[in-house]
Amino acid sequence: MQKILVPLTLIVAGLIFGYLWQQFERKKGRGYETAIPVIRKRLQKICLLFFMPISFVAAVWVVSFQDIRVAFLPFIGAGALLLGGLLGLGAATVLKKDGRQKGTLFCCGSFTNIGSVGALVAFVFLGEAGFGLVALYKMFEDVIYYTVGFPIARYYSGTEHEVTFRQRITDVSKDPFVRAAIGAFICGLALNLSGIPRPPFFEIVNSFFIPIGTFILLVSIGLGMRFSSAGDYVVEGVLVSLIKFIAVPFIVGIAAYAMGFGDINDGLPLKVVLIASSMPVAFTALVAASIYDLDLNLANSCWLITTGLLIIILPWLSFLLGII
Numbered sequence: 001m002q003k004i005l006v007p008l009t010l011i012v013a014g015l016i017f018g019y020l021w022q023q024f025e026r027k028k029g030r031g032y033e034t035a036i037p038v039i040r041k042r043l044q045k046i047c048l049l050f051f052m053p054i055s056f057v058a059a060v061w062v063v064s065f066q067d068i069r070v071a072f073l074p075f076i077g078a079g080a081l082l083l084g085g086l087l088g089l090g091a092a093t094v095l096k097k098d099g100r101q102k103g104t105l106f107c108c109g110s111f112t113n114i115g116s117v118g119a120l121v122a123f124v125f126l127g128e129a130g131f132g133l134v135a136l137y138k139m140f141e142d143v144i145y146y147t148v149g150f151p152i153a154r155y156y157s158g159t160e161h162e163v164t165f166r167q168r169i170t171d172v173s174k175d176p177f178v179r180a181a182i183g184a185f186i187c188g189l190a191l192n193l194s195g196i197p198r199p200p201f202f203e204i205v206n207s208f209f210i211p212i213g214t215f216i217l218l219v220s221i222g223l224g225m226r227f228s229s230a231g232d233y234v235v236e237g238v239l240v241s242l243i244k245f246i247a248v249p250f251i252v253g254i255a256a257y258a259m260g261f262g263d264i265n266d267g268l269p270l271k272v273v274l275i276a277s278s279m280p281v282a283f284t285a286l287v288a289a290s291i292y293d294l295d296l297n298l299a300n301s302c303w304l305i306t307t308g309l310l311i312i313i314l315p316w317l318s319f320l321l322g323i324i
Contacts, residue, residue: 004314007124011117011310014215018222036223043220048177051213052115053184058202058209059132060188067264073272074139076259077114080252080277081144085110085152087247091239103156104285104294108240108302110149111282114138116217117307118279121314122272123210125321128203129265131210133272135185142181146172150288157292221283226300233298237305240281244306245313249278267324274324275317280306 025032025039065071088109092102112118115138122130147169172178191198253274256262261270281303289299 003124004318007117007121008311008314010120010211010215011218011307014218015222015225015307018219019225020222021219022223022225040220040223043216043223044177047213047217047220048115049180051209051216052119053180055206055209055213056132056135056181056184057188057191058198058206059128060135060185061132061191061198061202063129063132063136063188063192064265065189065192069260069264070133070136070269072259073133073136073269076252076256076273077137077276078140078144079255080248080273081110081112081141082148083251084112084243084248085149087243088240091236091243095236095239099156099158100293101295101298103153103292104289104296104298105236105240105302106152106156107149107285107288107294108281108299108306109243111145111285111288112244112277113279113282113307114141114276116214116221117310118276120210120214121279121317122275123206125275125318126268126271128206129268130272130275131206132188133269134276135181135188137272137276139182139185142175142178143169143172145284146175150292153288153292153294157294224283224286225304227304231301233301234305236298237302240302241306241309244280245278245309249274252277262324271321271324274320278313278317280310280313 021039022036025035028035085106086109088105088107089102091109092105097105114134118138119131119134122134253270256270256273261267261273264270281299283303286296286299286303288294289296
């Protein structure tokens, strides 16, 4: 029960604090439209350029990579994101949605909160080893978003213009958050393979850095939360929830099991796959909907519904991991 309450409490507290901060800025009057994005960006930089890189280096340092099959973990992660997007488009077709809403449902089906919520849940449920494997699982996450997700969102917005695949890869490589994440993983892997033992104090550092970094990131998300029109898209939110919490984890879980992930380190890679593929819609889906003039209210509803359902999903994951 404690393992369930810890991430739930941290997630709820972070989002509520961020939302209350947002309301405080709004009450201050004019200028909040520019102040909130600046605050969010600063918080994200603190988390993604300081807390998370150090945490990933320390965690990857002690992860076991003796079984070569673990190298397929990033491909499982990429496949889960693409599968979710395709199922989102399928749901849009069934519901006979227009182009803008198709693009929105693709983003909601694909974009997944792996980095903050998923990493936190893996750390609480599986320890540092699970947290470290999340870094490997999500290695292609930003590449998928930039080279597939955002271009598809742009296509359905009706404002598609020609951008070469090479240019998209170049844009990804210039993103400081992507560089920090990949750099942290490479550094941790190099230390892991070097055979240098990790100093014991890093375990204490991670016990503080992971929850603090996650809380800061969740506060930044709370700063952008919107509850308006959340109840207008319940059917769509339920369908996206079925995609995120049942269809994608079931399919990629079978794939991971077939690859023998359940036989590695007491099934740790399989457990990481099940956790990371069972996370709610990422806030990035709202960013894409806003940038490309898709249905922002639909994206907001799907985000709120799937995030709220964590109160059911986390106990289910705790039970499922216990029997693997």
